[in-house]
Amino acid sequence: MMPKVLIVEDQPAVARALRLLLDVNDIEAETASSADSALRAVSRGGVDVVLQDMNFSPGATSGEEGIALFRRLRQADPRLPVVLLTAWTSLETAVQLVKEGATDYLAKPWDDEKLVSTVRELLQLRAPKPQLARSHNLCGITYESAAMGRVVSLAVQVAASDVPVLITGPNGAGKEKIAEIVHANSRRRQKPLVKVNAGAIPETLIESELFGAEAGAYTGSNRLRLGRFEAAHGGTLFLDEIGNLSLSGQMKLLRVLQSGELERLGSSETRRVDVRVLCATNTDLRQAIARGAFRQDLYFRLNVIELSVPPLGERREDVLPLAQSFLPPGKRLGDAAREALLAHDWPGNVRELQNRMQRATALSASEVITPEELGFGAARETGEVPVERAQIEMALLNANGSVSRAAEALGVSRQALYRRMEKLGIVIERRPR
Numbered sequence: 001m002m003p004k005v006l007i008v009e010d011q012p013a014v015a016r017a018l019r020l021l022l023d024v025n026d027i028e029a030e031t032a033s034s035a036d037s038a039l040r041a042v043s044r045g046g047v048d049v050v051l052q053d054m055n056f057s058p059g060a061t062s063g064e065e066g067i068a069l070f071r072r073l074r075q076a077d078p079r080l081p082v083v084l085l086t087a088w089t090s091l092e093t094a095v096q097l098v099k100e101g102a103t104d105y106l107a108k109p110w111d112d113e114k115l116v117s118t119v120r121e122l123l124q125l126r127a128p129k130p131q132l133a134r135s136h137n138l139c140g141i142t143y144e145s146a147a148m149g150r151v152v153s154l155a156v157q158v159a160a161s162d163v164p165v166l167i168t169g170p171n172g173a174g175k176e177k178i179a180e181i182v183h184a185n186s187r188r189r190q191k192p193l194v195k196v197n198a199g200a201i202p203e204t205l206i207e208s209e210l211f212g213a214e215a216g217a218y219t220g221s222n223r224l225r226l227g228r229f230e231a232a233h234g235g236t237l238f239l240d241e242i243g244n245l246s247l248s249g250q251m252k253l254l255r256v257l258q259s260g261e262l263e264r265l266g267s268s269e270t271r272r273v274d275v276r277v278l279c280a281t282n283t284d285l286r287q288a289i290a291r292g293a294f295r296q297d298l299y300f301r302l303n304v305i306e307l308s309v310p311p312l313g314e315r316r317e318d319v320l321p322l323a324q325s326f327l328p329p330g331k332r333l334g335d336a337a338r339e340a341l342l343a344h345d346w347p348g349n350v351r352e353l354q355n356r357m358q359r360a361t362a363l364s365a366s367e368v369i370t371p372e373e374l375g376f377g378a379a380r381e382t383g384e385v386p387v388e389r390a391q392i393e394m395a396l397l398n399a400n401g402s403v404s405r406a407a408e409a410l411g412v413s414r415q416a417l418y419r420r421m422e423k424l425g426i427v428i429e430r431r432p433r
Contacts (some may be wrong), residue, residue: 002049003027003123008038008069009085010056017050022182025116027123035069038079042076050082050123051115054093063093070097075155079144081122085110100342101316103146122146132156137184141177142325145153145315151178151307159185164257166242166302167280169309171410172351175280176306187277188192196228197355198279200212200408206249207265211256217266229262229273236276242302243283254298275303304323312353322350326357333369340371350392351409389424392417396426412413 005022007029009015015031015263022029032038034056041047050073054066066084073082084105086094094105103122106115132138136156143149144206158165159182175197183193201209208217212227228237233381245253256262257277279302288294294400312318319341323333333341337360346352360373377388391410399405407417 004046005049005051005119006038006041006047007031008050008052010034010053011285021112021116027119035065038069039072042073042080048120050059050080051085052082053085059248067093067097070102083118099241099316139177139180140183140320141181141216143318144321147315148318151309152181156183156184156185161346162276163304164277164302165280165305165307167307167309169281169282170311170349172349173309173311174350175309178309179280180236182278188235192232193236193238194228194232195238195240197241198239199241203248204244206252206373211262212264214264225251227264229256229275231271232275239277239279241281242279242287243281243285250295250298254295254301257301312349316342319353322353323357326354328361330367331361331364331366331369337369337371337374340374340376348410352391355391359390359394388425392421392426
């Protein structure tokens, strides 16, 4: 069955023009002149993209009809891409609906080339995902947005080569998952994927951590320590938070990347390693270079291909599918919880969403999750502190009371977390092992 576009437009001349435009570009389309007929068409199946006007009655300009239809379409099929066609009077409404999960909006009169390219891209992303999942290992990633689809598709594409990849994006957005996809679809997939938080390694331990150390190489060292490069031999080394690596560590890393050779601490024997390096950072490395905090030669060595993971707040189509994926069997989101999730800005990205779902699972005694169990109810009334308290408490719980690990999960420094805990009166309680 060919992919199909549904045009929802009550003005026959406009509907014909849109259908003709798509037809001459070999895109199958059908039209619906009302909200009810549009919903019937979607319920029959076979619709892959909706082009939706914002008003369906003569003289209507408020956009209320378009809002109602969009929300009903989301209920009928949360994964269905909806592109809004809007006059300037409904522009603000269209922007709001994009925040609720609409894929895009195009102003009337539309640009033919932009409209066709938008539709083509959505059709390609709508159909290939099951095919991509069948032919590649996507490591269980959940997404519906076109933005994340592009990142995943590119990750699969670059996996076949052996070049270094730099994965950028904010804390908690899913950079590590993209690294897993690159490794899982590479020729190295049968070998180890070794993960290292490069920014968390103390400067005095960089050499032994990355390159290994012989017994007796330093005080307290009574046995051989295998470095991460040797552990990843034949496979992939993922260096997270590379932007926080010290300048001394950067110099040592560059030397190994250039030569493929290393020496364990306390040894003069040169060893060769065959490792593909993937790096991730939430830091703008170009700015870090300008400040003298990151080596330009290392940046060019690492950034052969860049994969940029967008924040969750910019891909709201992913919020509900991700939220449901974090719930155990037998739990589901209530309507009010879904609305609260879509209305939130997600400063903590996917990590924050996962923490909220874990919190709700622990607190909910029934099948249906509520906004209060997600930590939203009190926050709407009194500001961000209750929400932040819930995030911190959940992070500490998951980290068994370790402030360092909780700070890493939240994407803040340990000192900043301590200050916030003191302000909120949070006391650490470690769970028994």
